[in-house]
Every structure is written in structure tokens, then in C-alpha cells.
């Protein structure tokens with residue numbers, strides 16, 4: 001399993017301070033090895049590239065992409081096949097008691113049936129992403145989804 005080396009670059013330190021993650025937690029870890037409800041897991045997700053994640057999210061299936069945009073809007077008014085991901089960085093925390101939002105998002109991508117969003121059909125979201133996207137791509141996707149806060 002891929003290891004992520006969390007070096008304290010100035011950006012990372014900035015986000016670590018914002019979230020209250022301590023320097024000690026910025027070590028060599030893989031978020032998936034950690035208890036998904038723990039603070040360590042939350043800190044471990046502060047890696048990945050939201051920019052690349054957004055590209056992956058928006059690349060259509062026809063262009064060999066993951067096709068997330070086909071089923072998920074990012075605006076509060078538009079409902080496609082799946083739930084709108086407007087503000088999902090916040091709603092992810094409300095789906096299961098105590099879960100670290102990034103872990104919820106990670107699990108939603110690799111194992112959509114672990115929690116079926118109320119009001120939406122099960123078995124519609126593809127369950128192949130763990131096999132078709134690399135771990136790095138999934139991490140980038142999670143980092144991107146974690147930037148989707150509701151507007152003020």
C-alpha cells in the first residue's frame with residue numbers, strides 16, 4: 001500500500017494549524033490504516049491535490065474519465081442521478097456519527113454501498129473505482145471534495 005510522506009510545507013502547516021492537527025501527526029502514514037473516526041485520520045487526509053482531484057471529477061466517461069460529473073452536480077439546486085455534492089465537506093460529517101469527513105468521502109468512492117445516501121438508489125454509483133482509479137487519484141478526489149464547503 002502506498003505510503004504518503006507528509007512533510008510540513010508551509011501550505012500544509014497552514015492547513016494543519018487551521019484544523020488543529022499537530023506537527024506530530026504530520027508523519028509517514030496512510031489515512032486508510034487509521035481508525036476512520038480518529039483525529040489522526042483527519043490530519044492524514046491533508047495531502048493530495050484538489051486541482052488534480054477536480055480534473056478527475058470533471059473528466060467525462062467518454063474521455064476515459066471517472067464520470068463523477070455525470071451523476072453529481074455541485075450546485076444546491078441541481079439534482080442529477082446522485083446527490084448534489086454542494087457543501088459535501090460539511091454534510092460528509094453528518095452522515096455517520098463521529099466519522100471523519102474525508103474518510104466518509106473516501107469510503108463513498110471505493111465502497112458506495114457502505115452507506116447509501118438517504119433518498120437515493122443503492123447500486124447505482126459504480127463500485128469499480130477502487131480498481132480503476134489509483135490510490136493517488138482517489139486521494140486527490142477526496143482532497144478536492146474536501147474543498148466543497150457551502151457558500152457563506
Ligand code: HEC
Pocket residue numbers: 057066067068069070071072081082083084088091095105108109112113115116117120121122123124125126129141145
Ligand atoms: C452512475 C452515477 C454515479 C456516478 C458515475 C458516480 N456516483 Fe457518486 N453516487 C451516486 C448515487 C446514486 C449516490 C447515492 C447512493 C449511494 O450512497 O450509493 C452516490 C453517492 C456519492 C457520495 C456520497 C454523497 C453524500 O452526500 O452522502 C459521494 C461522495 C460520491 N457519490 C462521490 C462520487 C465520485 C467522487 C464519483 C466519481 C469518481 C462518483 N460519485 C460517481 C451515483 C454516481
